[in-house]
Amino acid sequence: MPEGHSVHRLARQFNDVFAGSVLAVSSPQGKFAAGARLIDGQALERAEAHGKQMFLTFSHELILRVHLGLYGAWDFGGDSTFTGASSIGAPRRIGEQEVAGDSGGWGHGGPPEPKGAVRVRLVSAHGWADLRGPTACEVLTPSEAAVVRRKLGPDPLNNLPGDGGEFGRRIRKSITSIALQLMKQEVLAGVGNVYRAEVLFRLGLDPMRPGKSLQVEEARALWEDIAKIMADGVRDGRIITTELGDRPSGLGAAVGRGLDAALLGSRPNKDVPVQDAHYVYKRVGQPCRHCGTVIAMAELGGRKLYWCPHCQSGKA
DNA sequence: GATTAATGCTAAA
DNA sequence: TTAGCCTTAATCT
Numbered sequence: 001m002p003e004g005h006s007v008h009r010l011a012r013q014f015n016d017v018f019a020g021s022v023l024a025v026s027s028p029q030g031k032f033a034a035g036a037r038l039i040d041g042q043a044l045e046r047a048e049a050h051g052k053q054m055f056l057t058f059s060h061e062l063i064l065r066v067h068l069g070l071y072g073a074w075d076f077g078g079d080s081t082f083t084g085a086s087s088i089g090a091p092r093r094i095g096e097q098e099v100a101g102d103s104g105g106w107g108h109g110g111p112p113e114p115k116g117a118v119r120v121r122l123v124s125a126h127g128w129a130d131l132r133g134p135t136a137c138e139v140l141t142p143s144e145a146a147v148v149r150r151k152l153g154p155d156p157l158n159n160l161p162g163d164g165g166e167f168g169r170r171i172r173k174s175i176t177s178i179a180l181q182l183m184k185q186e187v188l189a190g191v192g193n194v195y196r197a198e199v200l201f202r203l204g205l206d207p208m209r210p211g212k213s214l215q216v217e218e219a220r221a222l223w224e225d226i227a228k229i230m231a232d233g234v235r236d237g238r239i240i241t242t243e244l245g246d247r248p249s250g251l252g253a254a255v256g257r258g259l260d261a262a263l264l265g266s267r268p269n270k271d272v273p274v275q276d277a278h279y280v281y282k283r284v285g286q287p288c289r290h291c292g293t294v295i296a297m298a299e300l301g302g303r304k305l306y307w308c309p310h311c312q313s314g315k316a
Numbered sequence: 317g318a319t320t321a322a323t324g325c326t327a328a329a
Numbered sequence: 330t331t332a333g334c335c336t337t338a339a340t341c342t
Contacts, residue, residue, distance in 0.1 A: 002323065002324095003323050052323095052324075067324080067325065067326090069324050069325050069326085069334070070322065070324050070325075070335095070336085071322075071334080071335075071336045072334085073336075073337090095337090096337075097323090097337085116336080117335065117336090132335080133334060133335060133336055134334080135326060135333095135334065136325070136326065185324095192323045192324075193322090193324090194323045196323095239323070281323085303324090304322095317341100317342085318340100318341075318342075319339100319340080319341065319342090320338100320339085320340075321337100321339085324334100325334095326332105326334090327331100327333085328330105328332080328333095329330080329331075329332090
């Protein structure tokens with residue numbers, strides 16, 4: 001269940017390793033055979049991310065739209081030219097979690113036998129990419145792609161001028177709870193269940209507040225914090241929302257003992273233990289990192305919502 | 317080894 | 330509203 005940061009890393013990876021290259025496109029699984037024929041043999045012009053969706057534009061202007069959904073993922077492999085072109089560390093896999101390291105599988109100048117249900121395989125002169133388990137995978141014309149993108153709200157990782165204000169107008173339009181609205185891709189594109197829970201905690205907002213009740217200033221702060229922690233996610237390749245001083249182990253503890261946080265340099269979130277990465281997400285029953293109150297959980301709109309009943313009550 | 321839940325969305329009913 | 334995608338890590342026996 002990758003959120004927007006993973007999709008932006010994917011787009012970067014495709015631009016790094018495939019842009020300008022002619023791609024052989026196939027569907028080993030067979031389910032995308034017709035679509036694959038439409039783009040087979042074309043050069044990839046560019047990759048773009050909008051929220052949780054990725055758009056690959058080919059030289060004849062057709063566009064491959066991919067949404068990873070619940071457990072979709074891309075696997076990569078290739079020669080040294082291919083891995084060397086990656087600016088994000090030549091990952092072996094990008095999906096719900098990112099896997100680093102060598103994929104093997106370019107031994108005889110080509111990709112390995114597809115394992116499992118590979119919906120799409122892309123092969124260039126130097127490497128390959130396999131897509132499994134996507135929710136959406138289709139070839140669109142430019143105008144069809146524009147229709148899809150018009151339905152999406154602003155993406156905090158693109159953060160174009162005016163996007164913050166547009167987000168504020170959209171979320172303040174409805175009495176629907178801000179917890180539900182943050183998951184709506186037409187309000188803002190890219191936030192999922194982890195960032196939703198974490199940003200509401202970071203700003204001390206009650207998840208059940210109606211969007212309409214947000215002050216303009218509160219909506220702006222919400223947008224800015226989402227943009228910040230998601231940009232961290234793009235940099236780190238994982239979701240880490242805790243501040244250094246709120247981490248009980250590892251370097252957070254060292255800082256607590258007096259180590260200068262500045263020593264951490266450009267990688268402030270390097271090697272954060274998983275149990276220290278979040279404030280509330282999947283921490284039901286555990287003590288709040290700020291006040292010790294037991295973290296609560298409830299099902300809302302079919303998804304689990306986590307929050308601190310004290311820090312996010314409006315009384316804290 | 318078997319079962320379950322999961323950082324979503326789509327399409328059928 | 331519900332099934333489906335068909336993977337993976339964590340949890341259970």
